[in-house]
Amino acid sequence: MIQNFTLFIPVFPLLAFAIIVLLTRRNNRLSAWIAIVGIIMALVLSLGVFLESLAEGPELAQHPFYAAPIVWYPYGLATMNFGWFVDPIGSVMLFMVPTVCLMIFIYSVAYMRHSHVDEQGHHIQEDDPRYSHFFAYISLFTAMMLLLVISSSLLQFFIAWEVMGFCSYALIGFWSFRGLKEHHIDEAQVGRARGASIKAFLVTRVGDILLLTGMILLLLVTGTLDFTQMFNPDGLNNVLLADSPLPGMTWLTLIALLIFGGTVGKSAQFPLHIWLPDAMEGPTPVSALIHAATMVSAGIFLIIRMFPLFVVDSQTGGNAMMWVAIIGAFTAIFAATIGLAQNDIKRVLAYSTISQLGYMLAALGIGAFVAGSFHLIMHAFFKALLFLAAGAVIHSVGTNDMLKMGGLWRKMPITFITFMIGAFALMGIFPFAGFWSKDEILLEALRAGFYGEASPQTQTIRFVYICLAIAAFLTALYTGRQIFLTFFGKPRDEHAYEHAHESPITMWAPLAVLATFTTFLGLWNAPFIGAFTHYIGEGGLMGLPQAFEHTAFDQLAWISMFLSLGIAIGGLIVAYLIYGFRPVAAGQPDPFARLGIIYKVLVNKYWLDELYGYKINLDGTVQRGLLIRFAGALSRGSYWLDRKVIDGLVNLAGWFGRILARLWGWFDARIIDGIVNATASVTGEIAGWWRTMQTGDVQNYALIAAAGAMAFAIIFLLRSFT
Amino acid sequence: MDLIGIISQVVFFLVAALTLAAAFATVLLRNVFHAGLALVGTFFGVAAIYLMLEAEFLAIVQVLIYIGAIAVLILFAIMLTRSLMKNEDSGMNKQWAWAAIAISTLFLGMFIVILQVPWLLNTSVIGTDIVPFLGTELLTTYLLPFEIVSVLLLATLIGAFIIARE
Amino acid sequence: MINDIPLVYYLSLSAALFCVGLFGALARRNAIAVLMGIELMLNAVNINFVAFWRYGSVNPILNQAGIVFALFVITVAAAEAAVGLALVISIYRSRDTVNVEEIDLLKW
Numbered sequence: 001m002i003q004n005f006t007l008f009i010p011v012f013p014l015l016a017f018a019i020i021v022l023l024t025r026r027n028n029r030l031s032a033w034i035a036i037v038g039i040i041m042a043l044v045l046s047l048g049v050f051l052e053s054l055a056e057g058p059e060l061a062q063h064p065f066y067a068a069p070i071v072w073y074p075y076g077l078a079t080m081n082f083g084w085f086v087d088p089i090g091s092v093m094l095f096m097v098p099t100v101c102l103m104i105f106i107y108s109v110a111y112m113r114h115s116h117v118d119e120q121g122h123h124i125q126e127d128d129p130r131y132s133h134f135f136a137y138i139s140l141f142t143a144m145m146l147l148l149v150i151s152s153s154l155l156q157f158f159i160a161w162e163v164m165g166f167c168s169y170a171l172i173g174f175w176s177f178r179g180l181k182e183h184h185i186d187e188a189q190v191g192r193a194r195g196a197s198i199k200a201f202l203v204t205r206v207g208d209i210l211l212l213t214g215m216i217l218l219l220l221v222t223g224t225l226d227f228t229q230m231f232n233p234d235g236l237n238n239v240l241l242a243d244s245p246l247p248g249m250t251w252l253t254l255i256a257l258l259i260f261g262g263t264v265g266k267s268a269q270f271p272l273h274i275w276l277p278d279a280m281e282g283p284t285p286v287s288a289l290i291h292a293a294t295m296v297s298a299g300i301f302l303i304i305r306m307f308p309l310f311v312v313d314s315q316t317g318g319n320a321m322m323w324v325a326i327i328g329a330f331t332a333i334f335a336a337t338i339g340l341a342q343n344d345i346k347r348v349l350a351y352s353t354i355s356q357l358g359y360m361l362a363a364l365g366i367g368a369f370v371a372g373s374f375h376l377i378m379h380a381f382f383k384a385l386l387f388l389a390a391g392a393v394i395h396s397v398g399t400n401d402m403l404k405m406g407g408l409w410r411k412m413p414i415t416f417i418t419f420m421i422g423a424f425a426l427m428g429i430f431p432f433a434g435f436w437s438k439d440e441i442l443l444e445a446l447r448a449g450f451y452g453e454a455s456p457q458t459q460t461i462r463f464v465y466i467c468l469a470i471a472a473f474l475t476a477l478y479t480g481r482q483i484f485l486t487f488f489g490k491p492r493d494e495h496a497y498e499h500a501h502e503s504p505i506t507m508w509a510p511l512a513v514l515a516t517f518t519t520f521l522g523l524w525n526a527p528f529i530g531a532f533t534h535y536i537g538e539g540g541l542m543g544l545p546q547a548f549e550h551t552a553f554d555q556l557a558w559i560s561m562f563l564s565l566g567i568a569i570g571g572l573i574v575a576y577l578i579y580g581f582r583p584v585a586a587g588q589p590d591p592f593a594r595l596g597i598i599y600k601v602l603v604n605k606y607w608l609d610e611l612y613g614y615k616i617n618l619d620g621t622v623q624r625g626l627l628i629r630f631a632g633a634l635s636r637g638s639y640w641l642d643r644k645v646i647d648g649l650v651n652l653a654g655w656f657g658r659i660l661a662r663l664w665g666w667f668d669a670r671i672i673d674g675i676v677n678a679t680a681s682v683t684g685e686i687a688g689w690w691r692t693m694q695t696g697d698v699q700n701y702a703l704i705a706a707a708g709a710m711a712f713a714i715i716f717l718l719r720s721f722t
Numbered sequence: 723m724d725l726i727g728i729i730s731q732v733v734f735f736l737v738a739a740l741t742l743a744a745a746f747a748t749v750l751l752r753n754v755f756h757a758g759l760a761l762v763g764t765f766f767g768v769a770a771i772y773l774m775l776e777a778e779f780l781a782i783v784q785v786l787i788y789i790g791a792i793a794v795l796i797l798f799a800i801m802l803t804r805s806l807m808k809n810e811d812s813g814m815n816k817q818w819a820w821a822a823i824a825i826s827t828l829f830l831g832m833f834i835v836i837l838q839v840p841w842l843l844n845t846s847v848i849g850t851d852i853v854p855f856l857g858t859e860l861l862t863t864y865l866l867p868f869e870i871v872s873v874l875l876l877a878t879l880i881g882a883f884i885i886a887r888e
Numbered sequence: 889m890i891n892d893i894p895l896v897y898y899l900s901l902s903a904a905l906f907c908v909g910l911f912g913a914l915a916r917r918n919a920i921a922v923l924m925g926i927e928l929m930l931n932a933v934n935i936n937f938v939a940f941w942r943y944g945s946v947n948p949i950l951n952q953a954g955i956v957f958a959l960f961v962i963t964v965a966a967a968e969a970a971v972g973l974a975l976v977i978s979i980y981r982s983r984d985t986v987n988v989e990e991i992d993l994l995k996w
Contacts, residue, residue, distance in 0.1 A: 702913065706821065712831070717834060764931065772938055780938060795970065813917060814917065816989075836896055843943050
């Protein structure tokens with residue numbers, strides 16, 4: 001019943017965006033309220049859809065709630081329609097996205113008020129100069145994420161995806177407009193924000209181009225982008241399995257890899273991960289929004305949506321899924337190592353996001369659909385929590401640098417506790433959300449790689465398992481480092497410590513809610529409950545009838561559980577030995593720096609920014625590197641070719657055209673224009689004479705009317721006398 | 723013709739002559755303020771004509787509204803725009819002669835029509851007070867125009883205020 | 889009394905008054921004088937209405953259409969005078985003249 005109104009879910013935040021932009025942008029409070037009311041209405045509706053879908057159970061997977069009543073345009077014999085498509089995982093997304101977004105919205109109300117000290121030394125609280133713009137943007141962002149989740153076709157999905165790309169650009173660069181100078185935001189930060197927004201936009205664009213190419217090929221080969229028509233095991237796959245122009249690759253593999261390219265860009269996977277850490281220049285709620293609920297989840301969700309394609313490809317010998325697994329696993333460990341050496345509290349979280357996204361992709365890549373999806377949902381909750389808690393710390397301390405923090409747990413106990421819950425979830429410590437989801441991924445990898453039947457993928461899965469296990473250890477290590485540097489030890493910057501205070505209730509209440517979810521939501525798919533697996537996995541996916549993993553609560557599950565818990569605790573203990581046992585004192589370098597060259601490599605993020613040629617310096621300038629120089633040389637070469645050869649041809653054609661045009665121009669000017677001008681001048685003469693009648697004098701006009709009456713009177717007189 | 727008839731005719735011609743004289747003065751006097759005063763005289767004359775036509779209510783309305791409101795309004799407007807009156811070389815514009823010719827012909831035409839038409843006359847005596855009947859008609863048969871006119875007055879009030887304010 | 893004065897007298901007076909008013913409206917320079925001419929014309933029309941009511945209708949007591957019309961004319965005349973004078977004052981403020989000949993924005 002409620003599912004019939006699915007399409008209205010994104011309408012509410014979209015409406016909020018429109019109202020704020022058109023009507024209320026001058027009123028900050030009202031704009032914030034409108035945004036929050038919009039997301040609450042979306043949340044109510046999507047919870048209705050979610051509960052109704054949950055009641056239908058796994059059967060929904062084979063027969064998703066689908067309707068596409070809005071005809072956009074026809075092409076050929078088919079039409080491009082707008083509509084909605086709700087399957088189990090989509091319905092869970094509908095629960096997660098608005099919930100997390102609502103918390104972020106509420107949090108932003110207080111966060112976007114900045115406090116600073118004026119000349120007289122008073123603490124002043126004032127709204128961000130673009131307060132209502134902020135709420136307009138995040139409303140649009142949320143609306144587009146919800147539209148993406150309910151999309152009925154890949155094209156609709158792509159539209160929402162691209163608008164989100166724009167929103168992320170606008171929000172990452174939120175502090176990049178110049179009028180901010182008098183609002184205590186320095187020039188360097190403006191430059192960094194601008195560079196970061198452009199970088200995010202361009203890098204994700206690389207992935208989007210791949211996705212667009214994949215979409216076009218899909219449309220060409222199958223003739224449709226509609227999900228229900230696409231996931232049809234009989235007709236469609238036969239077409240897709242034809243050989244593509246690329247050697248040794250079917251169309252299916254090619255398209256799947258191109259679509260995965262879109263995910264690599266959007267979900268910040270190696271080698272297109274470089275935009276995400278710089279995206280930390282945006283306000284913290286934006287980071288939470290991008291990294292937890294919307295943007296990067298959209299990339300994973302794309303793979304989840306198109307999963308039947310990948311599975312069929314894998315069953316017919318393609319290797320698209322293998323690439324997903326390898327890229328994911330490699331990114332998981334790669335980003336985790338960089339995270340070890342970051343001092344910015346948000347950047348550590350950024351790299352952990354990249355790493356966790358790698359986890360999800362690795363899970364999906366080895367076929368653990370349920371585990372990957374579950375980690376996506378759980379990660380959204382605890383990563384939003386971590387970002388918002390980190391934002392609370394930044395907001396009260398006034399710096400991002402962890403080396404200037406320390407001992408903050410006394411000052412901000414609620415933030416501390418909620419951050420700890422999120423951090424434990426991230427590390428995968430019992431019984432928080434991340435433990436269950438991460439453990440399940442490791443369990444699936446372990447089961448398939450070491451205990452399953454031997455298959456061509458076994459080696460890959462073993463590699464994935466080892467990468468993920470190491471990454472789990474590293475995750476616990478850098479998260480532990482973050483906790484010890486931020487909350488324990490002695491304050492390293494007395495001034496910042498003095499300034500620190502607990503956040504207002506509007507900021508810690510969302511933290512508390514998210515912490516509650518983080519603590520208990522993991523039980524949804526605890527091995528002995530398995531409700532999530534039942535709901536998501538049992539029905540398979542549309543066009544893919546077989547069920548995904550059943551959670552067998554066997555000996556191996558116990559082994560894996562203790563193994564992953566041991567890894568996590570091991571990482572935490574190492575972090576304690578390095579950072580907690582003897583806290584880093586003020587001015588003392590990071591103990592990790594003793595590793596010398598390795599530390600240097602990690603601090604510089606493997607110099608990938610330099611290689612790509614888009615490195616944003618601290619002072620806000622952008623540094624160009626190898627790849628950009630190469631591209632510059634290439635474009636100079638093309639430029640030469642263009643100028644000398646192509647322009648020559650063009651100029652020759654132009655010369656002929658000019659001669660011809662000159663002849664025609666003479667005819668035109670003399671003969672045709674002559675006729676036209678003659679007509680015009682005759683008309684003008686007559687008009688010039690006639691127009692003097694228009695004296696502009698009202699009485700003159702009235703006299704003419706009276707003369708008319710007089711004429712009638714004369715006629716009357718003549719008739720009466722004759 | 724009896725005495726009352728003669729007196730009636732004499733009174734009518736006197737009133738008509740005075741009204742027309744005042745009307746001519748209104749139109750011809752160079753000084754606009756004097757013209758305004760002559761206009762008041764014309765209004766009085768017309769009110770007298772109404773009385774002779776046994777429309778007493780209308781005569782009173784004429785005095786109240788035309789003289790009490792409109793004429794006073796006009797006099798105020800004249801005083802508000804006064805500075806131009808002094809150095810006015812002529813009260814007439816340059817087409818006045820043409821207008822006079824056209825209008826004279828028009829009057830002649832109308833006059834002849836009036837004389838030629840065989841008017842049906844009903845000169846029965848009105849023995850009762852007719853104002854109650856007028857009130858009943860206004861609020862029954864003519865209710866809609868009556869209400870519309872009240873809206874028109876409101877609109878005029880607002881419009882005049884908006885146009886004339888600084 | 890009614891028997892003694894024929895309808896033609898009233899109609900002639902009304903026609904004369906109308907023509908005088910029309911002359912004022914057509915030939916005066918001062919915008920306010922033009923308005924006064926218009927008022928004269930309206931008065932002439934009213935005399936006609938009342939005269940036709942008195943002489944023309946079968947039952948002048950029950951059918952008072954002429955009086956009612958005259959009343960409406962007076963009301964509309966009041967409205968017209970108010971708006972017209974407001975316009976004159978507004979024009980006087982912006983153009984510093986009430987001479988109709990100088991108000992010729994509609995000129996070619």
